[in-house]
Amino acid sequence: MPLKLWLIARSVLIEAIRRREVYAIVLVSTLLIISIMGIDFFGLKELTKFYRESALKVMSIATGLTVVVLAARQLPREFEMRTIYTLMARPISRTTFLAGKLFGVMLAAAFCFLLFTLVYLVGTLYLGGDIPWVLFAQHVYLQLLTMLILASLSFWLSMMLNLDAAITIGSLFFLLAAMFTNVSMYIYDYADAFGRFVIKIGTFIIPQLTLLDLSERTTHAQSWSALDFTTMAMLTGYALIFAAAYFALAMLWFRKREL
Amino acid sequence: MAQNQPLIEVRDLVVDYGRKKKTRALHGVTFAVEPGETVGFIGANGAGKSTAIKTVMGFVFPTTGEAKLFGYPPSDSRSRLRVGYLPEVALYYPFMKARELLELYGGLSGMNRADLKSRIPNLLERVGLGGKGESLLRQFSKGMQQRLGIAQSMIADPDLLIFDELSSGLDPLGRHDLRDVLLELKSRGRTIFFSSHELSEVESLCDRVIIIHKGRIVKQARVADLMEPLNQYVIDFRLNGSAMPDAVAAENPQLENGIHTLNLRELDLYTKLLGALSDSGCEVIRTSSKTRSLEAYYTELVRGEDAA
Amino acid sequence: MKKSSPSSLILIAALVLYLASPVLTSRLEPNDYAGGRSRDSFDRSIRNSSAIAMLLGEVRMSASDLIFIKTERYLHEGIAYVPHLEREDLTPDLSENGEGEEDDHAGTPTLIPTTETDFRGVIGVLHRRVKPWRDPSAAHNHTEGTELLPWYRLMTIADPQYVRGYTIGSWWLKGIDPEKAIEFIKEGIENNPDAFQVYYMLGRIYFEQTRELDPLAEGLQIRELNELARDNFVTAARLGLQERPDDWTPPKTPEEFTEEWDEGREDDLRGAARLGVLLEQKYGDSERALELAREYLIELAPDGVLERRIDELAP
Numbered sequence: 001m002p003l004k005l006w007l008i009a010r011s012v013l014i015e016a017i018r019r020r021e022v023y024a025i026v027l028v029s030t031l032l033i034i035s036i037m038g039i040d041f042f043g044l045k046e047l048t049k050f051y052r053e054s055a056l057k058v059m060s061i062a063t064g065l066t067v068v069v070l071a072a073r074q075l076p077r078e079f080e081m082r083t084i085y086t087l088m089a090r091p092i093s094r095t096t097f098l099a100g101k102l103f104g105v106m107l108a109a110a111f112c113f114l115l116f117t118l119v120y121l122v123g124t125l126y127l128g129g130d131i132p133w134v135l136f137a138q139h140v141y142l143q144l145l146t147m148l149i150l151a152s153l154s155f156w157l158s159m160m161l162n163l164d165a166a167i168t169i170g171s172l173f174f175l176l177a178a179m180f181t182n183v184s185m186y187i188y189d190y191a192d193a194f195g196r197f198v199i200k201i202g203t204f205i206i207p208q209l210t211l212l213d214l215s216e217r218t219t220h221a222q223s224w225s226a227l228d229f230t231t232m233a234m235l236t237g238y239a240l241i242f243a244a245a246y247f248a249l250a251m252l253w254f255r256k257r258e259l
Numbered sequence: 260m261a262q263n264q265p266l267i268e269v270r271d272l273v274v275d276y277g278r279k280k281k282t283r284a285l286h287g288v289t290f291a292v293e294p295g296e297t298v299g300f301i302g303a304n305g306a307g308k309s310t311a312i313k314t315v316m317g318f319v320f321p322t323t324g325e326a327k328l329f330g331y332p333p334s335d336s337r338s339r340l341r342v343g344y345l346p347e348v349a350l351y352y353p354f355m356k357a358r359e360l361l362e363l364y365g366g367l368s369g370m371n372r373a374d375l376k377s378r379i380p381n382l383l384e385r386v387g388l389g390g391k392g393e394s395l396l397r398q399f400s401k402g403m404q405q406r407l408g409i410a411q412s413m414i415a416d417p418d419l420l421i422f423d424e425l426s427s428g429l430d431p432l433g434r435h436d437l438r439d440v441l442l443e444l445k446s447r448g449r450t451i452f453f454s455s456h457e458l459s460e461v462e463s464l465c466d467r468v469i470i471i472h473k474g475r476i477v478k479q480a481r482v483a484d485l486m487e488p489l490n491q492y493v494i495d496f497r498l499n500g501s502a503m504p505d506a507v508a509a510e511n512p513q514l515e516n517g518i519h520t521l522n523l524r525e526l527d528l529y530t531k532l533l534g535a536l537s538d539s540g541c542e543v544i545r546t547s548s549k550t551r552s553l554e555a556y557y558t559e560l561v562r563g564e565d566a567a
Numbered sequence: 568m569k570k571s572s573p574s575s576l577i578l579i580a581a582l583v584l585y586l587a588s589p590v591l592t593s594r595l596e597p598n599d600y601a602g603g604r605s606r607d608s609f610d611r612s613i614r615n616s617s618a619i620a621m622l623l624g625e626v627r628m629s630a631s632d633l634i635f636i637k638t639e640r641y642l643h644e645g646i647a648y649v650p651h652l653e654r655e656d657l658t659p660d661l662s663e664n665g666e667g668e669e670d671d672h673a674g675t676p677t678l679i680p681t682t683e684t685d686f687r688g689v690i691g692v693l694h695r696r697v698k699p700w701r702d703p704s705a706a707h708n709h710t711e712g713t714e715l716l717p718w719y720r721l722m723t724i725a726d727p728q729y730v731r732g733y734t735i736g737s738w739w740l741k742g743i744d745p746e747k748a749i750e751f752i753k754e755g756i757e758n759n760p761d762a763f764q765v766y767y768m769l770g771r772i773y774f775e776q777t778r779e780l781d782p783l784a785e786g787l788q789i790r791e792l793n794e795l796a797r798d799n800f801v802t803a804a805r806l807g808l809q810e811r812p813d814d815w816t817p818p819k820t821p822e823e824f825t826e827e828w829d830e831g832r833e834d835d836l837r838g839a840a841r842l843g844v845l846l847e848q849k850y851g852d853s854e855r856a857l858e859l860a861r862e863y864l865i866e867l868a869p870d871g872v873l874e875r876r877i878d879e880l881a882p
Contacts, residue, residue, distance in 0.1 A: 003366065004366070004367055007362075007363050007366045007367055008367075010363075011352060011355070011363055014352075014354060014355060014359065015352065015354050018354040018355075019354055024578055027582075028581075028582070028585070031582075031585065031586070039717070039720070039721075041716055041717040041720050042716060042720065042740055042743075042744065042747045042751065043744075043747065044713070044716060044743065044744070047713070047714060047716065047717050048714075049641065049714040050714065050717035050718070081350045081352075082346060082348055082349050082350055083349070083350060083351060083352060085316075085318065085344070085346040085349060086344065086345075086346060086349055086351070086364065086408070086411060086412075087364075087367070088316075088317070088318065089316055089339055089342065089343075089344035089346075090339060090364060090367035090368050091336045091337060091338075091339045091340040091367070091368060091369065092336055092339075092367050093336045096336075181694075182678065185678065185679070185680060185687075188686055196686070199686075200686060200687075203686075203687050203690060204690070208690055208694070210694070210697075210698075211690065211693050211694060211697050212697075213697075214697060216640075216645045216698055216699050217645065217697065217698065217699055219645060220641075220644050220645035220699055222644075223644035223645065223699065223710070224644070224645070224699055227696065227697065231693065231696045231697070234689075234693060235693060235697070238693065258313075258318060258319045258320060259313070259318035259319070
């Protein structure tokens with residue numbers, strides 16, 4: 001089972017690497033980061049907060065969109081190219097197959113982050129700022145959990161809808177997640193009883209991706225310490241619940257789908 | 260799995276397509292494929308061949324009835340442990356190399372790396388893709404992809420091979436090579452079940468055929484049993500003073516204008532009696548054979564079914 | 568030769584355009600078209616006659632507003648407070664003619680609610696732990712303004728009519744590099760020749776510079792700077808008075824608040840007027856100072872500071 005999982009995941013990773021889309025995204029994002037570094041802010045040096053925030057934002061958005069696109073197209077493309085037949089003709093369960101795909105997408109996301117981290121570190125060294133190592137590691141870890149939620153959500157969406165719709169909804173969900181959290185906090189006080197009920201339900205059933213984003217804390221790392229173990233464990237549990245729920249939904253759709 | 264249990268077992272299989280306006284693709288199909296058999300599954304387009312095969316593979320879910328592979332239902336991944344499958348149309352990951360693809364499929368079938376390493380070059384050689392292991396599949400032609408498909412189906416040396424539309428996409432040379440591969444597999448006792456439009460191919464390779472028409476099995480028979488009643492071998496001879504051999508007399512030759520005529524159904528008997536006549540000094544004036552193809556039989560059968 | 572796919576070509580074209588963008592944009596002169604950057608409602612209406620212009624224009628202005636909010640986060644170590652910029656205005660208040668104390672604005676609510684007011688239970692708990700957050704009832708300090716500066720640069724690139732970006736940005740920059748601060752606010756004057764606040768800020772920067780100098784050794788330089796400051800305060804007061812609605816009074820309720828004029832602008836105008844008179848009195852002509860004070864008081868009365876100046880200057 002672990003070997004089969006790895007083999008499926010490896011095929012996703014090979015695709016991500018060989019199709020060069022990851023490199024293109026990383027390259028464009030790197031150029032963006034470099035141009036951020038290159039902006040002349042009154043000839044001042046060591047303005048690391050701005051760089052740190054911008055670089056982390058670019059990393060997050062680029063990886064998030066890569067993951068949504070990569071995950072959403074996995075299953076529809078298997079059907080479209082009919083590669084699913086020869087794969088599912090092997091002694092492999094649909095659960096293992098989907099889990100392998102998810103693992104592969106996560107490996108691709110990790111690969112993306114690895115490349116971005118190198119760019120980020122080189123940039124920080126160039127600008128002469130400090131690197132808040134623990135916070136940064138926690139940020140990357142929590143971002144990977146975000147990617148896990150996004151990938152499993154995208155799998156589900158791609159099973160339920162078509163590829164384009166899955167990519168659109170997945171991307172919007174990712175980009176507007178923080179806005180949803182903020183808006184729900186704002187409007188709660190102004191909502192009537194029914195509205196408050198809806199906001200509460202929405203808050204608990206929609207994953208609050210902003211909880212897994214330590215970019216602000218990392219940006220202002222001089223003032224904030226790394227998260228404690230309990231909080232990290234709670235956040236991990238929180239993310240895994242949603243990832244598992246979306247994966248289960250994706251699995252439900254995939255299992256009942258005829259090939 | 261019990262010894263001599265059918266490798267494929269389909270019983271009263273009904274498959275409907277569509278959610279609201281249901282279209283029945285299979286109407287209670289029942290058949291089995293025994294170990295060591297080579298079985299051809301023939302029928303027109305839309306007859307239900309692919310649906311039946313996909314149901315057996317677990318890709319399509321039966322409305323009622325059941326299908327089993329090696330005694331397991333298709334939902335159980337163990338059912339596919341010793342199966343090699345080639346779909347009607349298959350493309351392979353264009354970003355992969357041929358070797359990597361075979362490693363993937365072999366690995367999923369439980370093969371270890373060492374076995375794969377030794378087996379892949381030989382297998383590629385065998386399907387005519389020798390030296391292409393490191394080529395990306397996006398560079399492969401349709402025919403090459405089909406050859407690779409055959410290789411992937413055989414990668415784990417399965418006991419049962421299921422081919423949906425066996426030689427589709429292959430050029431004449433490819434078909435010839437495939438035929439050699441299948442004959443070799445057959446000689447090694449592998450069980451082969453395939454659907455095909457090429458009835459000559461079925462006739463020459465199969466021990467048995469299953470004919471499906473409009474979602475119903477209309478004939479299941481051994482090829483020999485099916486073809487022999489249709490064949491006619493004729494020998495015209497004169498006694499020329501010789502005694503008629505007993506074996507010949509037993510077949511009641513007809514006499515007309517001093518010429519005896521033997522009408523035979525079996526090729527073996529024909530050969531044997533021809534030898535006997537020659538040995539006894541009778542004069543063989545003319546021999547002829549009227550053999551009918553499976554295609555002719557199939558056409559007649561299907562038209563009869565349609566008329567009925 | 569290997570054939571490139573259309574998507575690769577698009578990607579290459581996009582990359583080439585991206586890399587060439589600095590050269591291409593260097594040819595653009597955003598202020599070449601009338602009304603293009605103005606916040607004036609008439610100019611806006613002309614600009615907004617084109618849907619694309621409207622879209623891009625509003626996006627650009629929204630971007631600069633969003634960036635401005637960002638500066639507040641930076642000022643508060645990343646903590647998101649409910650915006651209170653109208654009251655705080657980020658820059659130290661100059662009470663009378665000198666600088667005031669920074670307000671720690673304890674009690675300003677944070678965007679993330681406190682445990683008592685949060686409806687989200689454990690999600691709220693995590694939110695407070697994960698984001699930069701402190702209990703809003705506690706006093707908080709501001710960070711150094713240096714890290715804010717990139718955002719002021721960006722907001723004025725996004726919208727050169729964003730006067731507040733120039734004034735506050737140059738104020739922060741002044742503490743690090745006064746020459747750059749002057750250069751920046753002069754850019755603001757170039758892009759907003761009718762905005763009194765930019766002249767007022769330039770005057771204040773000159774005025775502040777004098778405090779760093781030794782009156783005995785650098786008296787001449789102090790005088791020059793004060794004269795420059797005075798000229799800018801006087802210009803600011805003249806433009807501000809033109810802009811200020813007649814008989815403006817501070818709003819007592821939020822409903823009375825108008826975009827046309829507000830307390831912040833009123834404070835700046837009064838500051839310009841008072842400092843203009845003071846510096847004219849000190850480094851210029853007393854009669855002229857008296858004349859200015861009387862002229863300003865007509866519009867700004869009651870104003871205790873101006874009235875005291877008149878008392879001092881009147882023969």
